[in-house]
Amino acid sequence: MKFNWKVAAAALVIIAAGVWWVSSNRSNTFSTANLSFTVGGGTVTVTNPSDEPVAVALVGTGSRSFTLKSTIDGASGNSTREGSGTTATQTYLFDLPAGVNEFSVDRGTNVQFVTTTDTVLSATVNPMNSEAQRLTLIVAGALILGALYFMSSTTGHQWFNTLRGKPAVLATVPVADNGQGRETRSYGDNRANK
Numbered sequence: 514m515k516f517n518w519k520v521a522a523a524a525l526v527i528i529a530a531g532v533w534w535v536s537s538n539r540s541n542t543f544s545t546a547n548l549s550f551t552v553g554g555g556t557v558t559v560t561n562p563s564d565e566p567v568a569v570a571l572v573g574t575g576s577r578s579f580t581l582k583s584t585i586d587g588a589s590g591n592s593t594r595e596g597s598g599t600t601a602t603q604t605y606l607f608d609l610p611a612g613v614n615e616f617s618v619d620r621g622t623n624v625q626f627v628t629t630t631d632t633v634l635s636a637t638v639n640p641m642n643s644e645a646q647r648l649t650l651i652v653a654g655a656l657i658l659g660a661l662y663f664m665s666s667t668t669g670h671q672w673f674n675t676l677r678g679k680p681a682v683l684a685t686v687p688v689a690d691n692g693q694g695r696e697t698r699s700y701g702d703n704r705a706n707k
Contacts, residue, residue: 593605
């Protein structure tokens, strides 16, 4: 049986799309003192096990501001620009209270969560919000379905006959014999014989 490179390429597209979707939507977990990580566009859940609040800085690069939305009292609003030109950053400072806290960041570029404390904080970061997750699911699904259809059409949709319980029928191509060996008939006008 001859190896079909087109089917193999489509199978690689299916695997790559699946891996991309899973890795894009997988939550990241951190647990350490002096916690620092990239926030992303999804929800961040941070647990402060101590009784005291911990000072937190959210720092984004560039001149584009970001907005913090949170369940933390007094910790919601827009970032403040610091510096100018290519060295400009966006900063938002707040105190993380004891217990479990949730927040998310809208807009912004490469926003980092930064603490300098000996308290071991634990965080779960969802890199994408629900809209971005839906978009990646649609794109990955379209790639997978397109690759499956391509694989099916490349093999003549033989799987469909298998599902129906019928043996696959190979298509036959008629061979033209150009009428060789057949009697030739002519239907002309016989007016001259009348």
